[in-house]
Amino acid sequence: MANIYPYGCFTHAVVRSIPESFGKSAEGGEGFQTDLAKAQRQMGVLTGALRQKVGLQLIEIPAVSELPESWRIEDIAVIQGDTALITRPFKQQRRAEAEAVRRVLNELKLTVVEMGDEEGGSGGATLEGSDVLFTGKEFFVGISKHTNHRGAEVLADTFK
Structure with a gap:
């Protein structure tokens, strides 16, 4: 396949939901003070903008609590x-x-x-x-x- 997706012409974005374990580090401890509800609202704003303003098709991977940093x-x-x-x-x-x-x-x-x-x-x-x-x-x-x-x-x- 010869460069069917040229730089600058995006059609899709892959995102992952914020897990309930958001704020914990991957090692299992508390990473930093977080507001889960706020993070989830902000993710909703981001995904809405990607869909409606940029026109991208989103592929959303579900959150997994055992992977607290997976939203990154x-x-x-x-x-x-x-x-x-x-x-x-x-x-x-x-x-x-x-x-x-x-x-x-x-x-x-x-x-x-x-x-x-x-x-x-x-x-x-x-x-x-x-x-x-x-x-x-x-x-x-x-x-x-x-x-x-x-x-x-x-x-x-x-x-x-």
């Missing part, structure tokens, strides 16, 4: 054109979030590339999508506690 769906995949890279989040507990996202991306008929595990071809790479910026021509990757150099290399190799 941008960390799980980086998509450009017809290729999607399933990332490898730094926190082991967040890696389970990828299953539902992978299923949706496959249903959209994207070419799905997996970063894999430490023993695989990714060699200990970690990458979170929120550390990635795409300008339309090039990717910038912020190296952080959640994204390492190897993760940036895997992204570069994927989108050559």
Whole structure:
């Protein structure tokens, strides 16, 4: 498939609902003070704007209480054109979030590339999508506690 989704022409958005466990960290402790009802209202405003003002078709993945940070769906995949890279989040507990996202991306008929595990071809790479910026021509990757150099290399190799 040769770039059937050119940059800047979006038709879909994938979102995930806010779980009841919102505000807890992936490690199971309390992450920060939150207002669940307010977060859910704000998500409703966001999804409404994406539908009505931007005209996108939304694909909504249901919330899972066991995955408190799963609403931060941008960390799980980086998509450009017809290729999607399933990332490898730094926190082991967040890696389970990828299953539902992978299923949706496959249903959209994207070419799905997996970063894999430490023993695989990714060699200990970690990458979170929120550390990635795409300008339309090039990717910038912020190296952080959640994204390492190897993760940036895997992204570069994927989108050559």
